[in-house]
Amino acid sequence: MSEVTLVVNGRKVSGAVEDRTLLVHFLRENLNLTGTHVGCDTSQCGACVVHVDGKAVKSCTMLAVQASGSTVTTIEGLANGADLHPVQAAFKENHGLQCGFCTPGMIMTATDMIRRHPDGLDEATVRAELEGNICRCTGYHNIVKAILAASKTMSKASKSKANKAA
Amino acid sequence: MGMEGVGARVARKEDKRFITGSGRYVDDMVVPGMKHAAFVRSPHAHADIKKIDVKKAEAMPGVIGVLTGKQLKADGIGNLICGWMIHSKDGSPMKMGAWSPLAVDRVRYVGDAVVVVVADTKGQARDAAEAVEITYKERKSVADAVEALGKGAPQLHPEAEGNLIFDWGIGDAAKTEAALKTAAHITRVNIVNNRLVPNAMEPRAALGHYDNAEDHYTCWTTSQNPHVARLVMSAFYNVAPENKLRVIAPDVGGGFGSKIYIYPEEIVCLWASKRTGVPVKWVADRTESFLTDAHGRDHHTTVEMGFDKNNKIVGLKVDTIANLGAYMSLFSSATPTYLYATLLSGQYDIPTIYGNVRTVYTNTAPVDAYRGAGRPEATYVVERTMEIAARELGVSPAELRRTNFVTSFPHQTPVIMCYDAGDYGASLDAAMKQADYAGFAKRKAAAAKKGKLRGIGMSCYIEACGIAPSAAVGSLGAGVGLWESAEVRVNAVGTIEVLTGSHSHGQGHETTFAQLVNSRFGVPLDSVSIVHGDTDKVQMGMGTYGSRSGAVGMSAIVKALDKVEAKAKKIAAHLLEADEGDIVIENGQLKVAGTDKNVPWFQMALAAYTAHNLPQGMEPGLKETAFYDPSNFTFPAGCYICEVEIDPETGKTDIVQFVAADDFGNIINPMIVEGQVHGGIAQGVGQALLEGAVYDASGQLLTASYMDYTMPRADDLPSFQVSTSNTPCPGNPLGMKGCGEAGAIGSPPAVINAITDALGHENLTMPATPQKVWAALRAGTKH
Structure with missing residues (x-):
């Protein structure tokens, strides 16, 4: 057993885990943050994507002990209180989800994708960047649409912020 | 059409929980004292079980029980069955072999469940499962x-x-x-129609809880039809009588058919819970899903x-x-x-x-x-x-189809079905226009200049949905009736709960069913709740499959709403001292037609429950139940056109355009319908280009993970161009046909017709992987 300590969704948490415990299981079972899902055994499907120190990571690919000392954001911590994150809002507005199982991972991946492309995204880039996230319901059509819409909203927001600062 | 009613493109009510991580799937459920199950499965395609030694496993840390098929049989648990009797041409009944939830003396496929281990943690259960020693004598397999x-x-x-x-x-x-x-x-x-694995993103799971004090079972399961699960587990598998078995299918992460069936694992979890005295949860890993879904x-x-x-x-x-x-x-x-x-x-x-x-x-x-x-x-x-x-x-593919289209309705086919309505020429025209079919030759020439082979293919599909009149399917061998139930409860403050036997696992029922209620009574969507997926709440239902929730499930709701409306009008007429025939419902009010006399919906509801001033002899309350049995199948149809570009150097096929023109009858929420078509097309394109379950000669599944079975990814697909041209279905009150499966039905032939058009010959089987297309380009003969 090992002791892990990390900051999850702004809250310091710690726990004793078996060495083999994956980050996703620590989040789901120790912290009851069940929004992060497990859809495969081979780090292919991306239902478990969270942000570790600001970067999208498949939490089934990382041991809980490896994440010790890190800052983790899960789908539960993405919204600002009652205000949805723009990516969450875009998924709802554009019908970017059906059964909802892949959705948390999709949203966390998309958020990171948009962060890495502050000047905006095009369809081909979004499709290529979604390589690590599988959805069986939507045919990706509306997921792509939602990410492009969110990217637009967020780059507008950051530009107007920058303008104000200038 | 109102802002939120039938026909409106309303964002989904259920989305908030899914986008914030608050969905509740079976694996998210925790019951006090809950333990975890792992199954020991056959590594052989075909073998006799000679000996099962569980001693070592029982001694492992955290292990609560290691249970076998012999114990299961001794407790009287029944074999799994097929519920639709088919007779051969010679009149003999189908030959159903025995399927025990845990194999007793023989295993017949890789993944066949043999032993279940229950332990404190999932990891311990798996460790102990590894320690179970089973001696097999292998048989030849096929x-x-x-x-x-x-x-x-x-x-x-x-x-x-x-x-x-x-x-x-x-x-x-x-x-x-x-x-x-x-x-x-x-x-x-x-x-050859290639074998596929459904691959709902949520793996199957079951949580069985036996309450010793109450002698009562609860099963949380990833099911498209929890009532059928309860019926079958009770009537055939002897798990528990229906009144002592509650089945709950909470949020379910996709089904696509694979979660219709009752599998060994839910039976075993319930039985093991009684045997071990603890609630038992099992969640498939992806390889288990590949092997056993x-x-x-x-x-x-x-x-x-x-x-x-x-x-x-x-x-x-x-x-x-x-x-x-x-x-x-x-x-x-x-x-x-x-x-x-x-x-x-x-x-x-x-x-x-x-x-x-x-x-x-x-x-x-x-x-x-x-x-x-x-x-x-x-x-x-x-x-x-x-x-x-x-x-x-x-001749041109379109011309040959037009020459042979059914053009008058009803049309009796030689194979049972009687098509009730459709306009196949309209869908074909719409698709060809959208695809700029006439401009294909130009695009092909342009592609050739880039060294690419371009092809175009179409598919004019028809399907039968809304399965189906109970008496008809009964005469064809079905073991169940295929009606649907609905209960509409108007609360004292006028808000409404609709209890339905349909089950939503991505289809958006919480929104579309509420839109229907909104259209009828003017009650805001937010004041309508859809309740489903729990046998303790909804009395009985047949679930969701075969694109039946609209045509059958919503028709049942319409019948219940009709009854509610009739009583509501009686109450309003009494309160307004008017004739009930003069009452109309508009904008959330019950009005005397042509006057300004009205009673708001919520006041009428309150009157129903205070019962201070009801018509003579009327029972208090406002709650109605209906069962709807369809009079026919429904027949969605459409035309899909696919255009591909093949790189002859690599054999890789890119879908450069995909057009779908569907006839789904009347539509409640176009946004949701389009989403269903997108997803269906992706699965159909997956079948045509990427997916295939492959067993080797010894019966091992070679494609048992996402490393080996190619799921369509975002960059395998284009954005789709979808449209509808609708002929209402005459067979149900809403004129709906169903849209859940069309995409998967219509698209594979369109894709392969396009690729073979580009290749110039027909020697190609699905999935048309780059390797196969590359080989076909070199080996094929011209058509």
Whole structure:
């Protein structure tokens, strides 16, 4: 057993885990943050994507002990209180989800994708960047649409912020 | 149409919980004292179980119980069954072999459950499962259905000689033979419909809880039809009487057919909970899902379609061998028969058809309905054959189809179905226009300049949804009725709960069903709650599959709303001292038509519950129940056109354009309908280009992870161009047909017709991987 300590969704948490415990299981079972899902055994499907120190990571690919000392954001911590994150809002507005199982991972991946492309995204880039996230319901059509819409909203927001600062 | 009512593009009510991580799936459920199960599964495709030694496993840390099939049988748990009786041509009933939830003396496919281990943690259960020692004596195995029918093939079940489950026919064999003899041209095609794994993103899971004090069971399960699960587990598997078994299907992460069936694991979790005295949860890992979820398709078919000198079809003869795997899953017999061969007429006026279907046991996972269920197989047969025939006859694919379209309704086909409404020419026109079919030659020439091969293909599909009149399916062998139930509860403050036997696992019922209520009574969507998926809340229902929740489930809601409306009008008429025939419901008010006298909806509801001033003899309250049994199937249809570009250097196919023009009848929420079509097309394109379950000669599943089975990813697909041109269904009150499966049904032949158009020959099987296309480019013969 090992002791892990990390900051999850702004809250310091710690726990004793078996060495083999994956980050996703620590989040789901120790912290009851069940929004992060497990859809495969081979780090292919991306239902478990969270942000570790600001970067999208498949939490089934990382041991809980490896994440010790890190800052983790899960789908539960993405919204600002009652205000949805723009990516969450875009998924709802554009019908970017059906059964909802892949959705948390999709949203966390998309958020990171948009962060890495502050000047905006095009369809081909979004499709290529979604390589690590599988959805069986939507045919990706509306997921792509939602990410492009969110990217637009967020780059507008950051530009107007920058303008104000200038 | 109101802002939130029928026809409105309303964002989904259920989305908030899914986008914030608050969805509740079975694996998210925790019950005090809950422990974890792991199954020991057969590593062999076919073997006798000689010895099971659980001693070592029982001594492992955290282990609570290690249970075997012998114990399960001793406790009287029944075998799994197939619930649809099919008779062979000679009148003999289908040959159903025994399927014990835990194998007792023989295993028949890799993944067959043999032992269950219950332990404190999932990890401990898995560790102990590894320590169970089972001695097997291997038998010869067979994975291919054609080989399984051959002489000397290994025999799976003593009940089914030669591995033949049934040899069934539909239509008129003699008339069809005679018609083919008169044909000016016969198109002959051999078709393989590749085996698929449904792959809902949420793996199957079950949590069984036996309450000793109450002698009562609760099962949380990933089910598309929890009431059917309760019925079957109670009536056939002897788990518990219905009144002592509650089945809950909470949020379910996709189904596509694979979560219709009752699998060994939920039975075992309930039984193991009683045996061990603790709640038992099992969650499949992805490889377990690949090995044990019911697979789809897997047909071998030969087709002969005869044409007269005017290119009119004179007859169609189809011979199919369908692989049903190692055991007969719950609806496995219906999928390659009444859901397949009854659609062989396609959109065409065919005077005579004969379909012969042989179903076969093999040492593979059970095969059952997967999105489309029989109808994709039928559409692939008909639409590949039509395209090939057009090429052979030297006419355009569109012209050959137009020549043969059914144009007047109702139309009785030679294979049971009676099409009620449609306009196939309209869908074809819409699709060709959208796809700029006329401009294809130019695009092909431009592609050739870049060194690419461009092809175009179409598919005009029809399907039967809204399954179906109970008496009709009963006469065809169904073990259940296929009606739906609804209960509408108007609360004292006027808010409404709709309890439905349909089950939403991505389809958006919480929104569309509420839109219907909004249209009827003007109650805001936010004041309407849809309740489903719990046998303690909803009395009975048949669940969601076969695109039936709109045409059947919502029709039941309409019937219940009719009853609510009638009583509400009586109450309002009494309060307003008017005639109930003069009351109309508008904008959330019950009004006396043509006057300004009205009572708001919520006041009428309150009056129903205070009961201070109701019409003489009226019972208080406002709650109505209805059961709806459809009068016919519904017949969605449409035309899909796919355009591809192939890189001859690599064989890689890019779908450069995909157009879908569908006729779904009336639509409640176009946004949700489009989403269903997108997802269906992705699965159909997956079948055509990427997906295929592959067993090796020893019965090992080679494609048992996402590293090996190619799921469509975002960069494998284009954005789709979808539209609808609708003819309302005359058979149900809302005029709906169903849209859940069309995409998966219509798209595979469109894709393959496009690729073979580019290749210039027909020698290509699905999935058309780069390797196969590359080889086909070099080996093929010109058509």
